[in-house]
Amino acid sequence: MSEAFRRRHRGDAPVLDVRHLSKRFGNQLVLDDVGLEVLPGEVHGLLGQNGSGKSTLIKILAGFHDPEPGAELVMYGEAARLPMPAGGARALGIAFVHQHLALIPSLTVVENLRLNDLATQNRVAINWRREAEKARATFARFDLAIDPRARIQDLPQVERALVAIVRAFEEVKDATAGGRGLLILDEPTPFLPKAGVEQLFLLVKSIAADGAGVIFVSHDIDEIREITDRATILRDGKLAGTVVSKDVDHDGFIELIVGRKVSLFQSAKPDLTARPVAARVASLSGPMVEDVGFAVHEGEIVGLTGLIGSGADRVPSLLYAAQRARAGTFSVGGTTLDLATILPEHAMAAGIAFLPADRLGAAGVGSLSITDNISLPVLSDFMGAFGLSWPRLTERARSLGRDYEVRPNRPELNLSALSGGNAQKVLLAKWLQTEPTLLMLDEPTQGVDVGARQTLFAALNGAASKGTAILVASTDAEQLAQICHRVLVFAGGRIVDILSGDAVTKDRITEACLKSTTLTALHPREEAA
Amino acid sequence: MSEATATPGAAPINWKRHAEAYALVFALVVLFCVFGALKPVAFLSWANISTMLGSQSVLVFLTLALIIPLTAGDFDLSIAATLTLGAMMVAVLNAQMGVPLPVAMVCAIGAGAVIGMVNAWFVLYFRIHSLIVTLGTGTFINGIVLWISGSSTISGIDPVLVTYVVVTRVFGIPLVFYYALTLAIVLWYVFGYTSLGRRLLFVGRGREVARLSGIRVDRVRFFCFIASGMISATTGILYVGTIGAADPNSGNTFLLPAFAAAFLGATAINPGRFNAFGSLIAVYFLVIGITGLSMLGIQTYVQNLFYGGALVTAVALSQLVRKREAQDFS
Amino acid sequence: MSEATATPGAAPINWKRHAEAYALVFALVVLFCVFGALKPVAFLSWANISTMLGSQSVLVFLTLALIIPLTAGDFDLSIAATLTLGAMMVAVLNAQMGVPLPVAMVCAIGAGAVIGMVNAWFVLYFRIHSLIVTLGTGTFINGIVLWISGSSTISGIDPVLVTYVVVTRVFGIPLVFYYALTLAIVLWYVFGYTSLGRRLLFVGRGREVARLSGIRVDRVRFFCFIASGMISATTGILYVGTIGAADPNSGNTFLLPAFAAAFLGATAINPGRFNAFGSLIAVYFLVIGITGLSMLGIQTYVQNLFYGGALVTAVALSQLVRKREAQDFS
Amino acid sequence: APDLEAAQAIVDEHSQIPTFEPPGEPFDAKACMADKKLFSVPTSSSIPFVDGIETSMEEVAEEIGFEFQQWKNQAQPTQWVQGMEFAINNGFDGIDLMAGIIPSSLGPQAAAAKAAGIQVFATHWADTTTPDDPAATHSFPIPYTRVGEIIGAWITVKTEGKANVLIIGSDDVPATTPYRKSVQATLDKLCDGGCSHTYVNVPVAEWATKIQTNVQGALIADPTINYIVPIYDSMSQFVLPALTITGKKGQVKIATFNGTPFVIDLVRQGEVEMDIGESLGWIARSTIDAEMRSLCGLDVPEDLYVPLLIFDKDNAETAGVPAGFNQGYGDEHVSGYRKLWGLE
């Protein structure tokens, strides 16, 4: 246990003490008599596999879900109401960064920044000019240059996450000044590059140092071990235990989370550049990308990485024409595509598949069933004499669900009924079944738990060993190290480094990213000074 | 693997799902029985049943035209005006200008296609909300109808049309019902069993997902508008065939009933999705009530009360069966 | 830190933004000038201007009623029927049953509130799409209106109402215009400068997020339905005050114009959002055209052509200014 | 026993081309109208019949030589309000509310017009038995009760006093109630109890959605119905499909009123048995005549002289092929009024 943590707050009433928390969705018990205690000044990890109930617990604290009767909530030693009344969380000094950020895309940054204020307070003379100035000043303190009048939907994912994080920090800072404060971060890091994560941790520590409690949800065990004092682990909705983070090693955490020993996936790293080229990109230019060229070989998994704004994450969407490129050519199989003019269907016809990062916005339709989603690219294979054969389609979806360990494997469910990680497995299965020449993925394991990741990695490796070339854009160095044969490091829209063979390790990738440019993000000026 | 998962065919019947899918059919049957009990001779006669089936086929047609763009996520408020234009074009061309019926019909359907294209152009090129575009084009088309008709009802259309729409009967039911049934079957098949239908659905539910899955979203929406325009114009032709004349206003009164039937139909057969047989059932559910009430000789305002009340009540009941899960059509 | 960031007020004027916000105002002025040139004496007279402002205030009112639920993400198709019911209740209670005017007005507005509650109950408790609920309740209310009025026009309302609606004038403009203006100002302020107004918008644009942020989404939607019901009923009272009588049908003809004005208005002043002054401008833009055409004695179908054409063209132009960015009201 | 003779007499009276009867003393219209302006607001310019009267009035006014303006509208009361105010603001001497606008449904505007010294006329709006509307300076009704008598007599004659009649009307039109009561009373009287009748009220806005289903329902529920009276002839287009679809075509006859051309066409084709017409040129002239008399301070007639003519299979062709609004009624009125107004 951290010295500072023990010294400062022994004997204080916990910030949050919630007990006997249960939640049922339909006939599924998602939380089963769970308890959680957070002390002042403590950073408390909340861990568990996908679907284990972490976000549900948090949404109960936000008043979004009502818990089953019998739950108790004590804050600062005083009993608080459950179900949480509207606006109650804010009154108790709790600020959230929700897993899906809780931003409204069609509204402006300043409106989203003031969202919780406006939601709970009655104000009758809002001066939007002043609000915008205040927002600009706030961003300036974090060294961010986000236009308060821009709409959220026009911002890149990273900046969206930053808006949500800044909002929560500002709110909890106000609350902490009043002697109370609980900051809840539900998987804030997948959107951030390494440097951003470090800045975030600095901020979290400074908030905790002021006496606030912090709940931190992540699937990254190294992060958990680095930032948290204690951690509570959920397994299938039940409490699997609360541990002091420093006392448990990496594998120990994994075993606690998964409930059994897990061997981390690790592919061999042969040099495959001698193999035939599967896809070649030449002079690709577009938004945030300048004159990029590279080749991917058959069976090769190539990582694309870099810091915020490096442009690495743009490459797959430009190649697939999800976004329009300015110039460039792309040769796949026998065909050469002009990137300035192609459409997604041309890329698809050339044997390219693309899995975007925005799971329910761009990759799959939540209001349609798993079968519907999974079968979309392969409908022509299921045409019988009387049109589509639904029994065969369902059977295909079920067998893919089995192969990719989708839980629950019920193809008739709507995609939105699956947890994020399971939805990701479905969507990966959707594209891998087409046996593409080139598969491109953007943040394929964002929000996916450590156990499920190994399934996805094995699936990717399996596809690669059958000859599929794979491009993975990700800021997660560990995951790149686990699966990639080569990693291309981007900065300023250009490739600045290429790692291959034994150089593909988590540390080397991180180092290459940081070395590539100096970048500031989420850096409070007071801290820096 | 376990036997159970290996043989999904042996899964128990999902009663809840069936209750949900057939709640409206059940309501229809109950309503039918109630009126049958009140007016056994007249209401239960085959003459009455065939009359009900035949006389509302036009509304079935229009509703089917509507569910195509609705499925693809677009509103089309111009369907009723297009119906009227289609009817009026046939009347003006055939009755006033002496153009042979088949040519007049082709012109009318062509006009429907043009309207679809115009709608699609404004929606897709200018990226205007379909509601406002079709509200505008609908009003504009009304103007055109008033212009070409001189605001008056035009009769004197080639009786062949009427013969092939309502005069000729099979099992006592006018042909127009079989046309509507055929269109419903075609749409049911296309929506459910072709990849085209799947594409429509994905375009309606997730434009970006559809685009990234290689679907030409704009092209699909374009053809949906054209299809609804052409089917609406065809409905106009059938309307002329039913009435034997075309007037410049009455077609517009079908707009709200078509929306009502489309949304009510989306609670039946394939709940949560606009679907052809659901629409059919919805139209006839409402018709049975109106016909029954008029047979009982009850004041006509009661028919409005029934129409509005039954619509909301039927949907509310089907929502109860679904445990009040939110309706999501987009 | 830097001077530039410290003084955001010094930012250069955003011409594109202004062009977008005032395109419709500009179109209105152009249209006004065109008719002014064609009919200088009659059209440009203050008498004509005040007549235009006064006689269409009812539509302004109804459009303002509509944008409240639209902002919160719900359709309300029952507004026109509620208007008619409000008008008819005042007429029946006051003219036929001799109830004093204030009491009759309170009853009418109360009926509007009840309609709002019923709409809200079906939408929120049963989770039915607002379009279908209000389509149903609208039809139902039409039935009630036909019933209480015996389908006929009722006149003989206390002249005090008329006095305070159209007879009394300020600067030659009937009072009803100032009522509409006041409501527009109130809504402009509430939508723009209070947290209540923002909550409406949050609820309309992101239900889940609004709930996560502690907004009682259902309560907000509930009050929006009630507000639109009450304002619609009030519009009915003003309608009676404008023409001195209530008839069971003509109120329904305001439904599509109100939607047109709401959506057209969402392209002006605060583009991309339903807003009060945009709605006001939109109504008068359309009214100027229709009035000018009436004065010129041009065939009435041209009014439809103008109405539909101007609606689509105006929105298309504003979309061109916005570089054809997709309209998103949800 | 049914009084077939009386019935036949009524039918005969209205089967001949009408003759001109001067509604008052001759006067010099040109002189007295020289400085007067007349304004007309029709109930809806999209109704061809109404628009036809307006156009006809416009021509007559030009012939006489005074300013006449019509206010084109689409049946919206707010548009009528605008028209009234336009007339008040632009120095008109008389406002004509034409073909169904109830003056007291524009009470405030009518009062303002009168206060400004403008005469307000309600023309072709209600039945002669309807009390005058106090909001108007003069009401000029037309004889709807007479129309009812003609229809009642016709049916009595055709069925020899054994009819089962379905009457469809729209209570939201002011003339409906006296008119349909007159049909019912005539049937009761002339058939002497041998005729039965039922009445269905379908508001104008719901003609397209309700007439057909209601007629179908009634025909199936009561197979003895042998006559249908859509009291305005434009309703017939929704009645005919109901007959077709229930297989009653030919067995059930239609008798109606208005003389709308397409219905006269249907009479010629045998789909509708009879249609009582009113000549639009005649209406326009008698309206202008009455209004001029009022504006010139002369004695005004009680009602409009609108001759009613029965069109059936035998004379439908006289209305033209295809039929027109103003054909078949002779042209006595043209020269008759010209003489009356001192134009020749």
Ligand SMILES: Nc1ncnc2c1ncn2[C@@H]1O[C@H](COP(=O)(O)OP(=O)(O)OP(=O)(O)O)[C@@H](O)[C@H]1O
């Ligand atoms: N709307 C729903 N209807 C029915 N079941 C649902 C629904 N939403 C979620 N579930 C079920 O609840 C379980 C947990 O889902 P949840 O989204 O909470 O998982 P998660 O822990 O967030 O997982 P991930 O890390 O993959 O996002 C899943 O098994 C899912 O099938």
Ligand SMILES: Nc1ncnc2c1ncn2[C@@H]1O[C@H](COP(=O)(O)OP(=O)(O)OP(=O)(O)O)[C@@H](O)[C@H]1O
């Ligand atoms: N609205 C809902 N309706 C039904 N089931 C739900 C709903 N929301 C969540 N669930 C289910 O509750 C379970 C817990 O989900 P929760 O989101 O809390 O998981 P999580 O631990 O946050 O997972 P992840 O790590 O993926 O974020 C899941 O099985 C999920 O499918």
Ligand SMILES: [Mg+2]
């Ligand atoms: Mg979660």
Ligand SMILES: [Mg+2]
């Ligand atoms: Mg999750």
